[in-house]
Amino acid sequence: MPNRTMTRGLGIAYAIAAAAVAAAPLALNAYWIDVLNSVGLYVLLALSLNLILGDAGLFNMGHAAFYAVGAYTSAILNTRLEIPILWTLPASALVAALFAALVARPVVHLRGDYLLVVTIGLGEIVRIALVNDVFGLTGGANGLFGISRPTIFGHRLTSRKPQEFLYLIWAFVAVTVFLFHRLEQSRFGRALNYLREDPIAAEGSGVNTARYRLLAFALGAAWAGMTGTLYAAKMTIISPESFGSWESVVIFLMVILGGAGSIPGVMLGAALVVILPELFRGFASARLLVFGLVMMVMMVFRPQGLLPYRLLRFKESDLRRAEDAP
Amino acid sequence: MKISMRLAVAATLLAFGSARAADAIKIGLMAPLTGSWASEGQEMKRNVELLAAEQNARGGLLGKRVEIVVEDDGGDPRTASLAAQRLTTRGVVAVVGTYGSAVTEATQAILDEAGIVQVANGSTAVRLTEKRLKYFFRTCPRDDEQGRVGAAVLEKGGAKRIALLHDSSAYAKGLADEIAATLRAHRANVVFFDALTPKEQDYSAILTRLKAAKPDVVFFTGYYPEAGLLLKQKRQMGWKVPFIGGDAVNNPDLVKIAGKDAAAGFRFLSPPVPKDLDTAEARAYVASYRKRYGEAPSSIYGVLAADGFRVIAKAIETSRSTDPDKLRQVLVGGLKDFPGFTGKIAFNGKGDRVGELYRVYEVSPSGSFVLQK
DSSP, X not given: OOOXXXXXXXXXXXXXXXXXXXXXXXXXXXXXXXXXXXXHHHHHHHHHHIIIIIISOOOOOOHHHHHHHHHHHHHHHHHHHOOOGGGGHHHHHHHHHHHHHHHHTTTTTOOHHHHHHHHHHHHHHHHHHHHTTGGGTSOGGGOEEOOOOOEETTEEOOTTOHHHHHHHHHHHHHHHHHHHHHHHTSHHHHHHHHHHHOHHHHHHTTOOHHHHHHHHHHHXXXXXXXXXXXXXXXXXXXXXXXXXXXXXXXXXXXXXXHOTTOHHHHHHHHHHHHHHHHHGGGGGGGHHHHHHHHHHHHHHHOTTOXXXXXXXXXXHHHHHHHHHOO | OHHHXXXXXXXXXXXXXXXXXXXXEEEEEEEOOSSTTHHHHHHHHHHHHHHHHHHXXXXXXTTBEEEEEEEEOTTSHHHHHHHHHHHHTTTOSEEEOOSSHHHHHHHHHHHHHTTOEEEESSOOOTHHHHTOOTTEEESSOOHHHHHHHHHHHHHHTTOSEEEEEEOSOHHHHHHHHHHHHHHHHTTOEEEXXXXXXXXXXXXXXXXXXXXXXXXXXEEEOSOHXXXXXXXXXXXXXXXXXXXXXXXXXXXXXXXXXXXXXXXXXXXXXXXXXXXXXXXXXHHHHHHHHHHHHSSOOOOHHHHHHHHHHHHHHHHHHHHTSOOHHHHHHHHHHSOTTEEETTEEEOXXXXXXXXXXXXXXXXXXXXXXXXXXX
16 A cells, blocks of 8 residues: 555645636636646646656657647548547547557667657657658648537537636546556556666566557557547647647656656646746747746756655555455 | 746736736737747747837827737647637737748637637638638738749740649649649640659759650749759759749749859749838838848748738728727728738738739849849
């Protein structure tokens, strides 16, 4: 059993955050609601990368590629076959996962910076393929447009009411956070952590390294793909510039800044990376400069991340209980 | 600590700004101030801010000060949708911008639903105005306009056998398709229609194939690096058929790549570069721009943003109101030959600019681009 007091504290924090998001439309204008929507999308992306980068310790800086695959899958299914956009969620998860498994298979044995370089290349290949209108499906540099708005129980969501997207996106975030916490405490999650800390020892204890790494990639990609669906549904247009290498860097940054491996930390990281540049809009064209400075200061003073991952701690009582268990 | 101080300063500035703005007419400017198109965005900002300052020096609009609310769209659809949402909450009556077509598209619905007039300056994709949004206009031409002008130039030149060469990019292929469709409708003879591979160093193979088709003229719709190499290697082959280019070859590097001898006589279509704007107002404007910023405006898209601001100001003055429906009424029906910096401006019911913006340029023997009258 993990340290229970921390879990309770975290539960309260989540409850407060959920209540704050649910009540946000009462207090905030459309612009800040839309900023919260952006935060939600990036929380999902950062959590999906956290599986790969934080839990399994695989340096993936091409995560936007999986995001793009999901978004384009949904957009193509929706605009060509007129499948309602939210029904394409499983399809984009599946396609993104298969794509990730396919491209990661030959490279998962690479470590650290070598994998990083390969995944940067992967991200660029996907972006350039999209620009070059691969298979005549992606619309080239202009992207795809005319994606229909999502409909929930016969109710159509529009950009006039960003609060409706707020609930859609953050409901998805809530489900994700719950599932990822369960995953973290499962055999699978712990196997990934072994792999990150010491791959050789993990292999010695019977963890199939290649298989777990591939699974981490596939699962992370599936989640990024579904986030792509939500993004396509919200924007109704997608174009290659939304999935460039900068996007991958930003998602990577969120995970590292918040604390790799820590779900609340990664969420905080995503929120800061999205909200800070908006707060600095007053600096006009210098806003990204100020943003960069803040990032540097944070990394210098808290290199382990804002809410770092904590190793599981066991009390003596836990040990006794485990021994007593039949 | 420092950060919180800066934030406090910024917040105070913003608060002061809004307090002072109570009796001002606010016009939004959405521009890519950061990202890969930052130079275009900065120039748009310079143009529009200069015009607003001049307008205020003349007493503003309807007796009120004009205030420009600038938002960065980052050249990215997601950031742009946030910028548009933010503009809708800041009480702007109209918005100038923005540059990229996909970026503009992400903002169209938001501004239209909020009842804010938008005048885009660099978004040329045809579909933007085919949606028939009530409050969307643009001062730049559409992609199909260049195709039409290109076909007209080819036909006027009296060429019997025409070759079209593109590079498979969405822009270049679209333009080539457009020209071919117009030419075929007029029963002209298109003897060659194919693509080269961009970023190669040797185009002699495609040039040999082109030569075998025996065209009277070759229209290349791609970008300047390839155009430069084509001209250079065409000269090395000793082939004399004239080449014409689209507006993506409008870059001084074309002459550097091709060499002055090979580039001389090459013609291309382009909106006029700012130094060639020929009306008295445009010349006066370029002079005051030079006075304020120490250099002439370099990008036509910045000047098109300036024209966007001017038609909005004109519509507010004419209708004596900031109501979007009244502004639309003036913009669609009441702008007969408004003297814009980039030529006469009027809009059709879709919000597209009426009238020709494209001109023909020729490379002179000294390597400069000369406007053909």
